[in-house]
Amino acid sequence: MFESSDTMKMKICLVGEGAVGKTSLIRKYVLDEFDDRYISTLGAKITKKELMFEYPDNGGELRIDMTIWDIMGEKGFRELLKEAYFHGAQGVLAVCDVTRKNTLPELESWIAAIETVTGKIPIRFLANKADLKDQLTFTESELREMSAKYQSAYLFTSAKTGDNVDKAFIEIADAIAKRKVA
Numbered sequence: 001m002f003e004s005s006d007t008m009k010m011k012i013c014l015v016g017e018g019a020v021g022k023t024s025l026i027r028k029y030v031l032d033e034f035d036d037r038y039i040s041t042l043g044a045k046i047t048k049k050e051l052m053f054e055y056p057d058n059g060g061e062l063r064i065d066m067t068i069w070d071i072m073g074e075k076g077f078r079e080l081l082k083e084a085y086f087h088g089a090q091g092v093l094a095v096c097d098v099t100r101k102n103t104l105p106e107l108e109s110w111i112a113a114i115e116t117v118t119g120k121i122p123i124r125f126l127a128n129k130a131d132l133k134d135q136l137t138f139t140e141s142e143l144r145e146m147s148a149k150y151q152s153a154y155l156f157t158s159a160k161t162g163d164n165v166d167k168a169f170i171e172i173a174d175a176i177a178k179r180k181v182a
């Protein structure tokens with residue numbers, strides 16, 4: 001049950017290989033609210049977004065203060081800084097690029113790194129650059145298998161067209177909110 005004036009803070013991390021589209025997805029989602037703070041020592045960029053959810057069944061509205069962490073793709077940094085990156089993260093958007101096959105299996109090591117810090121948390125797999133689906137290098141069933149392995153779900157997204165971008169952030173926020181009240 002939510003009180004009508006509740007605010008829930010959420011930390012969401014985007015992970016995945018370089019150039020899969022993490023930064024572009026965040027920009028597309030946040031639009032004008034883009035916050036350019038850059039923590040150079042961490043190699044992570046933090047953006048804030050506020051959203052309101054209505055849960056009629058719970059008789060309430062929920063304000064969500066979302067903090068989105070854009071993790072740079074260098075693996076060397078990941079091992080060194082994973083505590084700093086992932087501490088307190090409540091959800092992951094695991095991003096791969098439909099035009100580069102290895103970006104999907106690479107997500108397993110990203111998820112392993114985050115889970116050693118946070119334990120199990122909600123994950124959504126995003127197969128980005130879906131506007132280039134004619135260059136698809138893995139099958140939808142490979143994507144489905146990967147997400148099933150983590151009891152998760154996947155979406156084809158495009159930061160270019162905006163396809164499923166809002167949905168990705170809303171779904172992960174919803175999964176986090178439901179998990180918190182459960």
Ligand code: G3D
Binds near residue numbers: 024025073128158159
């Ligand atoms: P990263 O933050 O994961 O490293 P970026 O990735 O957001 O920097 O994106 C890497 C490149 O992919 C960028 O191109 C960006 O424009 C492109 N890109 C990101 N998302 C999409 C998408 O959905 N569709 C297409 N077609 N391109 C996308 P450049 O050329 O600037 O390097």
Ligand code: MG
Binds near residue numbers: 019022023070072
């Ligand atoms: Mg980036």
